[in-house]
Amino acid sequence: MAEVDGLAEALLALAELLCRSDPFATEGGEMCRLLAEACGAGGVALFSTDDGPTTLTLLGAFGLPPDYLRRFTPGEPCALDRVTGDLREAVVDGEPIRVDRIANDPWTVSLNSVARQGGFEATYSLPLRFDDRVVGALHTFFRAPVTTGQRRLLGRASSLVTATLGHRSSQSPGQRFPVPGLRRMRSRQDIEQYAHHIHAAAERYGQVYAVVVYAVDRPDILARRYGQAVAHRGVAGLLRLVDEECRAADLAGRLGDASCVVLMPGTPQDGAFRQCERVLERFGRMGVRTDDALLQLSASAGISCFPENGARSLMDAIRSAEQALIHGLGSEGRRIVAIAAAGSAVYA
Missing domain, CATH: 3.30.450.40 (GAF domain)
Structure with a gap:
């Protein structure tokens, strides 16, 4: 029974x-x-x-x-x-x-x-x-x-x-079933699951991958002045741009109300950096509409690349990119791409 x-x-x-x-x-x-x-x-x-x-x-x-x-x-x-x-x-x-x-x-x-x-x-x-x-x-x-x-x-x-x-x-004969892509990694658990696969494959076959964390700048100030939804809509805009700039193999999802992550298997540091530049430049020209204004937001990005970062897992690489981003946000008024490598961060 x-x-x-x-x-x-x-x-x-x-x-x-x-x-x-x-x-x-x-x-x-x-x-x-x-x-x-x-x-x-x-x-x-x-x-x-x-x-x-x-x-x-x-x-x-x-x-x-x-x-x-x-x-x-x-x-x-x-x-x-x-x-x-x-x-x-x-x-x-x-x-x-x-x-x-x-x-x-x-x-x-x-x-x-x-x-x-x-x-x-x-x-x-x-x-x-x-x-x-x-x-x-x-x-x-x-x-x-x-x-x-x-x-x-x-x-x-x-x-x-x-x-x-x-x-x-x-x-749909011959259709390939997609892995979670943009806005389909709906939770931290989803991200962890696919991060595990990507890191394991990279270790076994000697492959590279990059992790990029994007964040809307100063979400606390935006929330106080315009409401919590502004930063949330800003991240949605970032994800749309990433969707247009990324390769078919890339995966993306939200990390929080003001940030998102892109997992880029097979992408070296230079490729990730160029994508960041394009996304941030385009984001700087976008506007987010509120009830009575059209706001021009800025964003920053942190990059962590395997094997240069020495990460034991892709979740370690995500945390490394998040830390690089946090340190980089200390410089206000300019667009930042922070690259984490082997325990240190270089800012450009």
Whole structure:
């Protein structure tokens, strides 16, 4: 009875998530958490496939250690020949693949470090089939051999996800499912989730990334004189400009009422600096309307770049950029881009 109740709760929660706008762009991690709880898995990764299928795209993950997450960039297609054999064969053959001993199976030998970090013993790869084609896959990890009951529960719990993926890919063949983009990272928790993926991939593959924190100048004075909403609208204007200036891979979201953050995978310091200059210059020419005035606001930006900043996580890099911005705001009356590097800040 408890098993049935748990499945019903998971299906209800999944249905609510899938009714939201762009659920795979914002709720992939939460879907994986619900699927893990429904079947007793220790970790779950959710993927979409292309028409081949020749690639997999990570839509969300839950409970998986850094060594697994380093292998994928959310929203970026990964060739099937780069994923482990159990997952690859499940997608190619369209049939579930069960591995009861990760360390002893040639398909999963490359997952030994993942198994150690997560305490996992077994994997179960489930292709998501819709209208006789594979539209996605679940890569699930367990701390004991997978039981028939667990496989059955996962199949039932994933049915709603499969249907939604299938309908969407039918309506837009070849469409890539976006990762959270501008104004889709709605909370600090969303930012932390995708920051973890970006930093893990950068460490594994020797990549660079930049973090930019933008803030409207003197929000306290603006709030006293014109109301709290002015700074809020100023950040909305910054985000619109970032949307126009950023690359497709960049992610953005609010940090607070007067600031926002842009995560820029693959962008070195020079590229981030140039984007900052363009955004701040354009923002300085914008106006924010109040009830009886058109205000011209100014803004500043702090930059932190990996690996120059020596950050252990992308959240460390965000905090570094925030600190650089705070120190830079001491100079009033001029536009500032503050660059944090290796524990110090240089202002330009």
